[in-house]
Amino acid sequence: MRILVADPVSAEGVKLLEQHFEVDVRHKLPPEELIRVIPAYDALVVRSETKVTKAVIDAAANLKVIGRAGVGVDNIDVEAATKRGIIVLNAPEGNTVAATEHTMAMMLALARNIPQAHATMKAGEWQRSKFMGVELRGKTLGILGLGRIGAGVAKRAMAMEMTVLAYDPFINADNAKALGVELVELDEVLAAADFLTLHLPLTADTRGLLGQDAFKRMKRGVRIINCARGGIIDEGALAQALQDGIVAGAAIDVFEKEPIDPNNPLLGLNNVVLTPHLGASTAEAQVGVAVDVARGIIAALRGEPVTTAVNLAPIPPHVLEVIQPYFKVAEKMGCLAVHLADGRISVVDVEYNGDISEVDTRLVTTAVLKGMLNPILQEKVNYVNAPGIAKARGIKVKEIKSKETANFANLITVRVRTDKTAHMVAGTLFGKTEGRIVMIDGYRVDVEPEGWLLIGPHIDKPGMVGKVGTILGEHNINIAGMQVGRTEQAGTNIMVMAVESDIPTPVMLRIKAVDGILGAKLVNFNAG
Numbered sequence: 001m002r003i004l005v006a007d008p009v010s011a012e013g014v015k016l017l018e019q020h021f022e023v024d025v026r027h028k029l030p031p032e033e034l035i036r037v038i039p040a041y042d043a044l045v046v047r048s049e050t051k052v053t054k055a056v057i058d059a060a061a062n063l064k065v066i067g068r069a070g071v072g073v074d075n076i077d078v079e080a081a082t083k084r085g086i087i088v089l090n091a092p093e094g095n096t097v098a099a100t101e102h103t104m105a106m107m108l109a110l111a112r113n114i115p116q117a118h119a120t121m122k123a124g125e126w127q128r129s130k131f132m133g134v135e136l137r138g139k140t141l142g143i144l145g146l147g148r149i150g151a152g153v154a155k156r157a158m159a160m161e162m163t164v165l166a167y168d169p170f171i172n173a174d175n176a177k178a179l180g181v182e183l184v185e186l187d188e189v190l191a192a193a194d195f196l197t198l199h200l201p202l203t204a205d206t207r208g209l210l211g212q213d214a215f216k217r218m219k220r221g222v223r224i225i226n227c228a229r230g231g232i233i234d235e236g237a238l239a240q241a242l243q244d245g246i247v248a249g250a251a252i253d254v255f256e257k258e259p260i261d262p263n264n265p266l267l268g269l270n271n272v273v274l275t276p277h278l279g280a281s282t283a284e285a286q287v288g289v290a291v292d293v294a295r296g297i298i299a300a301l302r303g304e305p306v307t308t309a310v311n312l313a314p315i316p317p318h319v320l321e322v323i324q325p326y327f328k329v330a331e332k333m334g335c336l337a338v339h340l341a342d343g344r345i346s347v348v349d350v351e352y353n354g355d356i357s358e359v360d361t362r363l364v365t366t367a368v369l370k371g372m373l374n375p376i377l378q379e380k381v382n383y384v385n386a387p388g389i390a391k392a393r394g395i396k397v398k399e400i401k402s403k404e405t406a407n408f409a410n411l412i413t414v415r416v417r418t419d420k421t422a423h424m425v426a427g428t429l430f431g432k433t434e435g436r437i438v439m440i441d442g443y444r445v446d447v448e449p450e451g452w453l454l455i456g457p458h459i460d461k462p463g464m465v466g467k468v469g470t471i472l473g474e475h476n477i478n479i480a481g482m483q484v485g486r487t488e489q490a491g492t493n494i495m496v497m498a499v500e501s502d503i504p505t506p507v508m509l510r511i512k513a514v515d516g517i518l519g520a521k522l523v524n525f526n527a528g
């Protein structure tokens, strides 16, 4: 598999990728060149510079994953990627401290005119009276967006003895309270803040959030810091507010257009502090995001779920701890179920029994669908596109949950209904990680879902296994393991044989023709 690293990321991340894949590092590709080369790649790594547009995604015939070595994914057309089943993942935590500290540096630089004073000294001047500053202590800091960076800034601001107010309609009031932050409405923050700092994503809702109107509602003399995203503040309106004295100063790291437009009105003003999108630029942060994104890409290309995928619902760590060991066996159960099912699958019920029923199991259900759809579809089915593909094919998927369990601490049962038949497969973990199939169509078994399995329900009479074994032997097909599963009702059994190679169709037909064999299915668990 081939990876294109299109923006500068730390060598540690690139080395990690190189241990597994062929990696090309090519920075500053013009858009048309990116579109030309992208079909050759399975994964793309970017920061904020490369724009991954719909045109790039449409051209990316083999792309499976886009990794953003950082937080903001506003340079990636996530919707277009999702439609194509391309996983978009980011590295949300690696640069949090760097951006938080940059915000504090910008706030202090703004309060004490440090860049302006520095520039005069470099010019040979000694001007003490020109640069009267203000203190942070006792001032009100308004935070828009109390996520990772917003919360980090809040903690540090409180150490500087500031009062902190925040606007974030999506966070829990108790979390804010635990931080010592008062959550209030936007207008209240705007009216009260002496310093106002932005830590929001750029979305349709936040674009232009601070425009002409908002500046009118601010306390006169407010100082504004934006280390989040250009576009959240209307730069023209900010320049005007700075000139009118509504805003006393602004410290800006991110711009509507990057690299900054030489005509940007902020460049001509003295009461601004500008940095060229340096929030994440620390050695520590760059190693952190590069390694995190490399790990995400490796997982994605192995077909494992990616906890940092932005086009999948996020999974809290305590839930992940419970469900992660089940992904593999769930996928294999899906694979087995689709092989058992003759005909068009219309309903998939996934039942969870035991402790697992108490957490969010949607991703385990997605693993079942992935395992079910991959063997029958040309396109690659993954954790992003599996639910959408199932829906588009008219498959009704339902989860059933019960804490009750009979023989196993946790049990997952997949029931599929087709236009002709109904089948079931149940699976669990032995120990903490060993996936096992423990029931097939009501027959109790204990099967490791690996390699090739021949499954044959048959009449319960002597010689059945011997007859099938003889046919396999005649065709030089080695049997690696065998067991017979029983049901409560006497009369039929199921044989499950692990074989070491594919069984050609004519041989399968001979097996199916054996007197007493009620059907024979061959499952290749390694194909998906």
Ligand SMILES: NC(=O)c1ccc[n+]([C@@H]2O[C@H](COP(=O)([O-])OP(=O)(O)OC[C@H]3O[C@@H](n4cnc5c(N)ncnc54)[C@H](O)[C@@H]3O)[C@@H](O)[C@H]2O)c1
Residues within 6 Å of the ligand: 071, 072, 073, 092, 095, 096, 099, 144, 145, 146, 147, 148, 149, 150, 167, 168, 169, 170, 171, 199, 200, 201, 202, 203, 205, 206, 227, 228, 229, 253, 254, 277, 278, 279, 280, 281
């Ligand atoms: N300057 C840099 O180099 C740099 C570095 C890292 C992150 N960033 C940017 O900083 C921003 C924050 O990053 P983070 O890691 O803290 O993200 P985060 O997801 O942890 O926090 C964002 C917060 O914004 C809130 N929010 C979303 N929409 C909102 C709205 N309409 N109104 C109010 N609140 C809203 C969310 O509830 C969330 O709590 C992002 O834009 C990110 O891209 C910039």
Ligand SMILES: O=C(O)[C@H](O)COP(=O)(O)O
Residues within 6 Å of the ligand: 047, 048, 049, 069, 070, 071, 072, 073, 095, 277, 279, 280, 281
């Ligand atoms: O969203 C982010 O992570 C920051 O804006 C950093 O962007 P960068 O990786 O281009 O420095």
